[in-house]
Amino acid sequence: MEGSDTMTVREVLYMYSIAREAYERFISVGGNPEQAQNAVALLVWLDQGTISAIHHVPALETGAVSIVAEEANAVLECLRYPVPVLPPIPLISTLCLQGGVYIEPGFFAFHQDLVVRGVAHFLDGAGKLVFNDRLNVLLKRYETGLVGNPPELMAPYSPLPVVVPEDCRSMFITFSKDMHLHREEIFDYFREKWGDCVVRVLMEKTIGGNVPMYGRIIFKTEAAVKLMLNGERLVKISIDHREMWMRKYIPRPTNV
Numbered sequence: 539m540e541g542s543d544t545m546t547v548r549e550v551l552y553m554y555s556i557a558r559e560a561y562e563r564f565i566s567v568g569g570n571p572e573q574a575q576n577a578v579a580l581l582v583w584l585d586q587g588t589i590s591a592i593h594h595v596p597a598l599e600t601g602a603v604s605i606v607a608e609e610a611n612a613v614l615e616c617l618r619y620p621v622p623v624l625p626p627i628p629l630i631s632t633l634c635l636q637g638g639v640y641i642e643p644g645f646f647a648f649h650q651d652l653v654v655r656g657v658a659h660f661l662d663g664a665g666k667l668v669f670n671d672r673l674n675v676l677l678k679r680y681e682t683g684l685v686g687n688p689p690e691l692m693a694p695y696s697p698l699p700v701v702v703p704e705d706c707r708s709m710f711i712t713f714s715k716d717m718h719l720h721r722e723e724i725f726d727y728f729r730e731k732w733g734d735c736v737v738r739v740l741m742e743k744t745i746g747g748n749v750p751m752y753g754r755i756i757f758k759t760e761a762a763v764k765l766m767l768n769g770e771r772l773v774k775i776s777i778d779h780r781e782m783w784m785r786k787y788i789p790r791p792t793n794v
Contacts, residue, residue, distance in 0.1 A: 547667055548691040551677050554668045557582050560595040561669060567604045573769035575661065575669050577610035582665075583656035584634070584641070591633035605629045613646050614768050617654060617731075618775055622647045651733040658735075658761035662699035699759060704737075707760045708787035711753045717780040718749045727777045728755075735762050754787055 551558070557578050564574035581592035595606060609627040616622040624643030634641040646653055667673055679685045713719060721739045728736045735758055742750035757763055763786060767773055772785045 545695045546691065547673065547693050547695050548677065548680070550664055550667050550695045551673065551691075554582070554664055556593055556596065557665075557668050558674060560592050563595055563598070563603045564607045567600055567607065569604075569607050570769040571669075572764060572767070573611050574607065575665065576614050576657065576765060576768055577607050578668070579657040579660045579665055580610045580614060580653070581606075581630075582660050583653065590636075591630055594633045594636070602629060606633070611768060613643070613653075614657070614765060617646070617650055618766055618773065620727075620776055622650065650731060654732045654735070654762075654765060657765060658759050659699075661761035661764060662759050663697050664695075666700070667695070702760050704756050705787060705789050707757045707763055709755045709757070709763055709766065709784045710787045711755060712783045713751055714781045715751075718751065719777055719780055719782060721753070723777055724753075724755065724782070727775075732762070735759070755784075 545553075560581065561574055561578045564577055565571065569577075578592070581595070585592050591606075595603060598606065606629055609625070609630050612625045613627065616624045624647055627641070627643055631641050673690065676685070676688050676691060680688060680691060711724070721741050724739045725736055737756040737758055739753060739755050741753040744750055766784060767786060772783060774781055774783050776782070
């Protein structure tokens with residue numbers, strides 16, 4: 539599933555119609571919207587060659603849809619751990635096997651950086667259209683003849699990710715007492731696990747030899763933040779047995 543420079547927004551929505559249907563199924567079983575988006579993005583990335591698990595999701599019964607969502611998000615959550623010990627994914631493996639390919643958890647751990655890059659590429663690109671409720675409502679109105687050719691749907695689509703401000707792709711980090719991390723350790727951790735995904739790491743400026751207790755990570759894409767949090771407000775990771783807490787960066791309001 540890959541778009542081109544000459545495609546319109548409407549054509550991209552048609553191309554990823556299965557992804558939209560899967561997203562709506564995940565939401566219908568009480569899924570967190572951000573987790574549902576990440577789960578769909580993972581299945582879209584997996585939809586290469588004969589592996590087409592996502593095509594089965596719309597027709598699954600409710601209980602099975604919930605299981606697929608749980609398995610996909612369990613994979614994504616484990617990818618942020620120092621050593622990803624991935625849980626069993628029996629249903630996703632079964633769906634992939636229908637295409638003649640057997641997928642086991644170790645596949646995601648071995649291809650960790652490729653998974654993150656592929657999922658982030660979809661979230662930062664076509665996913666912004668697929669998960670846009672307003673565009674999808676407009677598409678349905680167009681299909682039923684309620685509107686003509688809406689300019690928003692006929693607009694050209696660019697597969698290049700939209701550059702967003704640093705604040706939108708940053709995370710605020712804090713450390714436990716006497717367990718602070720150095721800037722280079724944080725940078726190396728993400729580079730080794732997720733590839734070239736960090737722009738820079740900022741640390742608290744201290745005086746008198748005090749160690750910094752908080753900082754900020756600026757990622758290259760907004761999707762990296764979404765994957766790190768995966769629907770949670772606050773997450774914890776361990777780097778060399780030292781804990782680091784992470785949440786979405788919220789800039790302080792400035793007085794005008």
